[in-house]
Amino acid sequence: MGYDSGNFQRVKDAYTAKRKQAEQVAEERKMQVHALSPAIAEIDRRLSGTGLLLFRIASQGGEDLPKKIEEARKENQALLEEKHALLAALGLPADYTEIHYECTLCSDTGYLPSTKMCECMKRALSVEGFRASGLGSLVERQSFDNFSLDRFEEEERPLMKHNLDFLRKYANTFRTGAKSLILIGGTGLGKTHLSTSLARVVIERGYSVIYDTAHNIVFDFNYDQFKSKPEEELRSEKYLDCDLLLLDDLGTEVQTKHTASYLYNLINTRMNRGKTTVVSTNLTPNEVLERYGDRLSSRLFGEYEILLFRGKDIRLKNNI
Ligand SMILES: [Zn+2]
Numbered sequence: 362m363g364y365d366s367g368n369f370q371r372v373k374d375a376y377t378a379k380r381k382q383a384e385q386v387a388e389e390r391k392m393q394v395h396a397l398s399p400a401i402a403e404i405d406r407r408l409s410g411t412g413l414l415l416f417r418i419a420s421q422g423g424e425d426l427p428k429k430i431e432e433a434r435k436e437n438q439a440l441l442e443e444k445h446a447l448l449a450a451l452g453l454p455a456d457y458t459e460i461h462y463e464c465t466l467c468s469d470t471g472y473l474p475s476t477k478m479c480e481c482m483k484r485a486l487s488v489e490g491f492r493a494s495g496l497g498s499l500v501e502r503q504s505f506d507n508f509s510l511d512r513f514e515e516e517e518r519p520l521m522k523h524n525l526d527f528l529r530k531y532a533n534t535f536r537t538g539a540k541s542l543i544l545i546g547g548t549g550l551g552k553t554h555l556s557t558s559l560a561r562v563v564i565e566r567g568y569s570v571i572y573d574t575a576h577n578i579v580f581d582f583n584y585d586q587f588k589s590k591p592e593e594e595l596r597s598e599k600y601l602d603c604d605l606l607l608l609d610d611l612g613t614e615v616q617t618k619h620t621a622s623y624l625y626n627l628i629n630t631r632m633n634r635g636k637t638t639v640v641s642t643n644l645t646p647n648e649v650l651e652r653y654g655d656r657l658s659s660r661l662f663g664e665y666e667i668l669l670f671r672g673k674d675i676r677l678k679n680n681i
Contacts, residue, residue, distance in 0.1 A: 368489040368569065372482065373471065380462070380469040387460040394458055397451060404444045405458075411437050490564035496557060496572045503557040505529045512551075517671065521551065524668055528555050532562035537604055537635065543661050544641040546670025552641040556607050559639065568604040575624070579614040582623035597623075601630050604637065611642035612652065621653045628660050640665070 395402035411433065418429045445455040462469040464481040471482035491497075505525065513521050524544075531539070544552045556572070564570045581596040600606055608627075614620060631638050640661060642649065650658040 368486060368493055372485045372489050375485070376469055376471045376482070383460050383462050383469060387458055391458045394448070394451070394453070398447055401444055401447050404440050404447070408437065408440055408444075486567065487565045490567075490570065491561070494560060494564060494570045494572050496560055496570075503554045504561060505532070505555075505558040508551060508554055508558065520669065520671060524551075524555060524670060527668065528559050529562075532559045533566075535563045535566065535568065535605065535637075537568070537637075539605075539637045541632070541638045541665045542640070542668055543665040544639065544668045544670060545646070546643070548643055550670040552670055553609060556609060556639060556641055560605070560607055563605050569602075570605045570607070571599055571603040572607040572609065573600075574609045575611045575614040578608060578627070579620055579623055582627070583617070583619060586619065586623075597627075600627055601634070602636070606631060606636070606638045608638060608640045611640050612644040612648070616652070621657060624653060625657045625660070628657060632660065632664065638665075 391405065395405070414433055415430065418426065418433060423429075448455060448457055460468075464479060467473055467479035467481060471479055471485075473479050505528070508525055510518050510521055510525070531542070544556065546552060560570045560572050578597075578600055581600070585595050585597045606627075611624075628638060628640075644652065646658065646662055649661060
């Protein structure tokens with residue numbers, strides 16, 4: 362699986378920047394130390410010639426090559442020890458002028474010598490994915506693992522367990538073009554918690570995910586429709602292109618004569634592009650039909666997989 366190219370580029374740029382920063386800090390420290398101690402400056406000058414010296418020795422070849430290399434190595438070691446002693450005399454640590462990368466495994470390149478991606482870069486990509494998804498801090502608090510079935514009445518638990526298991530599996534096997542879902546049921550039944558958990562897993566697996574409420578999404582479509590500056594970037598474009606769009610709380614957006622057509626355009630375009638959408642709503646299928654008309658409701662109920670959330674409003678019980 363490849364990483365979302367926008368997020369990937371941002372993370373790569375950040376890595377280049379922090380590597381340069383680390384190198385610049387080391388260079389500045391070197392200059393500072395050289396100004397204090399000409400002896401260290403001389404040692405550094407000689408140390409920087411070591412590579413070239415070894416190259417010369419190696420290209421001359423000959424029987425005594427290993428001996429010569431060993432001598433050069435010893436001399437190098439002696440110079441380093443002398444430098445460390447001089448630094449210590451200045452009250453500075455031995456590695457003061459070395460480059461201090463944030464990650465010692467990949468030296469902030471994001472890749473290991475084996476060309477495998479470093480764990481630090483995978484984490485950075487997830488964090489960038491969370492940031493770009495619009496999930497904010499929700500994603501840090503809500504996961505499949507802390508979705509508690511105990512909060513539900515006993516008769517509701519089998520259905521909730523089914524939904525939890527279904528969405529967990531769906532998240533772990535998500536791929537581009539996976540079937541779209543509609544989550545239906547009253548407020549406080551864990552739809553948002555499970556959608557957030559789903560988003561989190563899919564982001565961690567490297568897909569681009571956008572999570573937002575119907576209210577905000579419709580607002581952005583409306584903004585684009587009536588924007589005053591034609592050169593301004595389209596706000597709604599991001600909703601059309603991500604691998605997974607989570608459209609939360611369908612029905613809570615401001616209703617205007619354009620709302621239904623924005624939503625139909627969104628749902629339809631994503632379907633045509635082979636992109637997956639997960640809609641959650643408190644509306645009943647009849648209410649969806651009444652509010653948005655036949656075209657949108659036949660898309661949602663005809664082509665999406667339906668997941669039902671029923672039961673009493675647990676928000677009242679648990680104050681969440
Ligand atoms: Zn690393």
